């Protein structure tokens with residue numbers, strides 16, 4: 001495949017996001033629902049940016065400020081256009097007329113509710129425009145059950161029209177090459193074609209798909225590119241959202257394994273769109289990676305761990321049943337065991353917190369050992385405070401470190417201590433009641449109570 005030389009062919013991408021998405025039964029617009037920790041809209045914006053779009057126009061509906069805000073967050077350079085009324089896909093593209101009129105070589109049209117299209121596919125549409133000199137390149141797929149989709153009308157190999165399901169003649173109902181909806185238009189003929197589209201169809205809508213028939217009628221060429229149906233899955237309800245999630249998770253797991261990650265039970269590991277696992281990371285079953293996780297080589301994430309916004313150095317062992325929250329930064333060879341939670345904390349090389357602990361808003365020096373049940377008391381109900389632990393410190397079991405507090409390097413904190421004052425380096429700090437012993441008390445107690 002010849003790749004498009006993006007700098008030479010300038011590309012405008014128009015992303016249609018004006019749909020209401022009623023079938024989601026949701027208080028939030030459809031395209032703001034997430035797949036692998038990122039909105040559908042942001043997935044599409046990322047893919048078209050990766051396909052070399054120089055300009056992005058996002059078409060939203062009236063009152064869809066939240067959609068516009070997410071578009072701006074995900075692609076700050078995007079221009080927002082409002083489609084006053086949902087009169088059809090061609091009408092929606094024309095909402096971005098001001099951008100189209102600036103003159104681009106390639107115009108890509110993407111749907112924000114079709115979130116699994118890969119950058120390669122968008123690039124493939126652009127390549128087809130460049131190679132065939134077509135005015136329109138449509139994206140198709142073969143469906144076992146084509147009902148509902150627009151169909152490609154072919155004469156030999158040539159694409160001459162796309163007909164919406166509701167406009168098909170009885171003899172055309174069996175056609176199974178379907179229109180995925182997205183397409184690429186040659187910039188020079190895009191506006192004249194779009195503006196010629198009318199509403200003489202079953203739904204009285206302005207169909208983008210009519211660009212193909214119009215191009216053919218004007219002696220311009222139309223071409224088609226086909227992909228697997230799952231890549232162009234459109235999301236209209238929660239069930240399709242879950243199907244899309246499954247497809248995406250399968251892709252992410254596969255990419256991780258091909259990059260040298262061992263997944264003991266791939267189907268039970270949930271990735272985010274940006275999960276970064278280095279070669280020779282091993283992930284046991286039932287692990288959840290929320291957004292923003294990086295794990296360096298040789299580390300093992302043991303079963304039932306939940307990680308989010310965390311960075312894990314080389315050779316670490318996390319879990320089973322560990323929780324790393326945003327801002328957890330672990331240097332090499334750190335061990336985090338069962339029921340240990342780490343948040344906004346920097347753990348130096350070789351730190352061990354193997355059982356039942358909370359480390360939040362803290363720095364823990366290299367080689368320190370955090371005993372079972374140790375807690376950083378970081379919050380007084382109003383504000384958060386820091387705990388600073390030096391290198392090679394031993395925090396005894398069931399200690400409470402009441403922040404703000406500093407523990408000097410090499411210090412020992414006696415089991416069960418409530419530490420409210422700074423501890424100097426290499427000291428032993430004990431902050432608990434001395435043990436009292438009453439010899440014979442138990443036998444006397446029993447004698448008193450025996451009948």
Ligand code: UD1
Pocket residue numbers: 016017018019020059083085086087088089090091092111112113114148149150151162164178179180181206207208209234
């Ligand atoms: C469209 C295609 C159909 C294709 C199908 C694939 C047209 C006319 N038909 O049909 O050939 O098989 O997708 O899923 O293009 N939108 C707006 N404003 C509008 C109308 C739509 O922004 O006025 C947006 C929607 O939010 C959606 C996208 O455009 O993201 C597609 O619209 P939709 O109504 O779903 O088109 P389909 O009937 O599915």
Ligand code: MG
Pocket residue numbers: 234
């Ligand atoms: Mg649709």
